Amino acid sequence: MSPRLPLxxxxxGLACLAGLEPEADLRSVFDVHELPGRYRVxxxxxxxxxxxxYVPNVGVRLENGLVALAYTGDTGPDPLLAELGRDTDLYIVEATDWKGEPQQSHRNLLTxxxxxxxxxxxxxxxxxxxxxxxGNDRAASAASARSTFGGEVLIAVEDIVVPLEPI
Known part of the structure; x- marks a missing residue:
């Protein structure tokens, strides 16, 4: 038997995947590690x-003492976002800019x-x-982010390669 893939x-999360493959025993394929938590990878x-x-979400941080990066996933505003990305070389943050979102009392997305x-x-x-x-203008999104962030702002595009540099 092959080793299970870490998930x-x-x-x-596994139950959501099971909805896509209801007849498969996903626990025989995946070694599930629930987040939040800390793991060696x-x-x-x-x-x-x-x-x-609106569904369970966990922002993820990877670090090894030389480099650190973080990714928010879909998220609404939260003070923990600053801790997640603290002193990283690269912080990947969702920027949906959905016009209907700011009027809602419970925010699920960021601008x-x-x-x-x-x-x-x-x-x-x-x-x-x-x-x-x-349909959103990505250049306008980058300009909006630059209004509050003085560092380099990148746009996620297919096949982008971003070298990580030691912090």
Missing amino acids: YCPPG GPFELSGVPLPH SEEAGYRAAQAGTRRLMLTHFWP
């Missing part, structure tokens, strides 16, 4: 921070300006914006 996910320490969204603000609070070196609402 790091919020509670209930190769040369990295992986940690997770619970963040607000580009908020992404920049949280990156500035975190002291990250570089911010990569991702998870754009369809």
Whole structure:
């Protein structure tokens, strides 16, 4: 029998996958590690921070003493975003900029300006914006993030390669 693949996910993540493959025994395929939590993954320490969204969401941080990067996943505003991205070389933050989102009482998504603000609070070196609402102007999103973040702002695009530099 082959070793199971490690799967790091919020509670209930495997059940969501099981909905796609209801006849498969996913526990025979995946070695599930629930987040939040701390785990050793190769040369990295992986940690997770619970963040607000309409389904369970965990922002993820990878670090090894030389480099650190973090990714929010879909999230609404939360003070923990600054801790997640603290002193990273690269902070990948969703920037949906959905026009209907700011009017809602419970926020599930960020604006580009908020992404920049949280990156500035975190002291990250570089911010990569991702998870754009369809049809949004990505250059405008980057400009909005730059209004609150003074570092380099990147846009997530297919096949982008971002070298990580020691912190």
